Amino acid sequence: MDTVKLNNGVEIPQLGFGVFQVTDLKQCKQAVLDAINSGYRLIDTAAAYQNETAVGEAIKESGVDRKDLFITSKLWVSDMNYERAKKGIETSLNNLGLDYLDMYLLHQPYGDTNGAWRALTEAYKAGKIRAIGVSNFYADQLKDLELSSEVKPVVNQIEVNPWYQQKQEVAFNQGEDVKVEAWAPFAEGKHDVFTNETIAEIGKKYNKSNGQVMLRWLLQRGIIVIPKSVHQQRMIENFDVFDFKLSDDEMKTMATLDKNESQFFDHRDPTTIEQIFGSSLAQLK
Template sequence: MKFVELNNGVKMPQLGFGVFQVPDLKECEQAVLDAIDSGYRLIDTAAAYHNEEAVGAAIKKSGVAREELFITSKLWVSDASYERAKKGIETSLNKLGLDYIDLYLLHQPYGDVIGAWKALEEAYHAGKVRAIGVSNFYADQLKNLILTCDVRPVINQIEVNPWYQQKQEIKLNQAEDVRVEAWAPFAEGKHNIFQNEVLAEIGQKYGKANGQVILRWLMQRGIVVIPKSVHKNRMEENFDVFNFELSDEDMQTIAKLDKNESQFFDHRDPETIEQIFGSSLSQLKQK
C-alpha cells in the first residue's frame, strides 16, 4: 500500500474502496468485508449513500485494528449549516459506530458552506475527525473557503477519469496544497472504457487490464482514488496496481483521451442544481 501525506500531517492510503450506489446494507457490509480482506484500508462512504451502518458493521467484523483503517464520510447538503452539520457529524459517528472519523467532507458546495465548515472545524479540533475536506468544489469555491475559514481543506474529491481529466482544476487544487481524490475513476464504464483499445494496448505491455492502467495513471498524478465494485475478483484486480509503473509516453498517450466533459452532470448548471439538490436545500429552511 502507498500512502500520501495530507497538509495537516495525516497519512492516507492512496488507493481506497468506495461504496457509492450500494444501498443494500447486507450487500454493502459484505463488499466492505471483501475489500478489507483484499487489502484495502481506506473506505469511503457518505450520509447520502445510506450505508454508513453497513460500513460500521463490516469494520467491527473485519478483525482489523481501527487504527489501521482510514474511514471517510461526507455531510449531505440538507445538513449544510452550522447547527445541522454538528448533528450530521454525530449521526455519522453513531451510524458508523466509531469514536472518530479519519476524513469528513462537505459533499457538495451548496447551502451554508461556511457555517457547515465551522462545525467541521470544531469537530476537527475536538478530535472527532482527523482531517476535513470538501467534494465537488471548483477552484474558486475552494479558494473562497480557504480565504474565509481557519482550517485548510486537506482533500477535494472530484470527478476524474480518462474522459474528464480536469487538468486545470487539479493543478489549482495542488497549488493550494489540497490533495485531489478521484470519484468515478472508471466513468462507470461509459464510452466502453474497459474495452478502449488505447488503454488496452498500454495494459498489454504490463500484463494489466484497462482498469488497472487507469488507476495507475491517476496515482502517478498524485491523486487518491476510490474504485468501487461488489465483486471480490474485481476488487483484487483493482488493488493489484503497485507492481508496475506507466512510462512518460504512456501518461502522455492517456492525456490525449480527454473529452473535457463531465460524464455525469454539470455542477454549475442552475437547472441541474435545482433538480438534484433543490429538495435537500429546501430542508435548510426548516427550523
C-alpha cells in the first residue's frame, strides 16, 4: 500500500475506503470488515453519515492491530463552534469505540469554523487526534483558516473526479502543503463514467476497468482517494491499482474530460447552503 506523508509527519494510506450513504448499519459493518479483509487500512466516516458505531464494531471485530489502521471522521455543521466541537469529538470517539482518531475534519466551511478548529487543535495537542483537516473548503476559506490558526490543516477533502477535476483548487492546496483527498472519485457513475470510451481505451492497454483507471489517475495526481462499495469484489478491484502507471499522454487525455462543474451541488450557492445546511446553522444562532 502506498502512503503519503502529511504536513505534520503522519503517514496516511493513499487509497482508502469510504462509507458515505451506507446507512444500513449491518451492511456498513460488513462492508468495513470486507474492506479491511481486502487490504484497506484507511477508513473514512463522519458524524453526519450516522454509521460511526457500525464502523467501530467492524474495527473491533477485524482483529487488525489498531496502530495499523487509519480512521477518519468529521464534525458536522450542527457542532460547528468551540463547545459543540469538543463534544462532537468525544461523541465520535465513543461511537467508534476508540481512544484516538487518526484524522478528524471539519466537514463543511459553515458556522463558527474558527471556534471549532480551536477545539480540534486542542484535541490534537492532547493526543486524541493524530491529524486535523477540513473538507469542502475553497482556497480562500482554507487560507483564512491557516492565517488564523497555529495548526495548519493536513488535508482538504473535496470532490474530484474526471468530470470535475478541480485543477486550480488541487494546485492551490498542494502548493500549501495540504493534501487533497477526493470524495466521489467516480462521480457516482454520472455521465456513464464507467463505460466512457476514452477511459476504457486507456484501460484496455493495462487490462484494467474504467474505475481502476480513474483511481490510478487520481493517485498519480498526488491525491488521496476513498472509493466506496458494498460489494467485496468491487473493493478488491478498486484496490488493484498499484501494478500499472498511466503515461504522461494518458494523463493528458484524462485531463481533457473535465467538464469543470460539480456533479452534485455548488457549495457557494446561497440557496443550496440554506437548503442543505440551513437547519443545522439555525441551531448555532
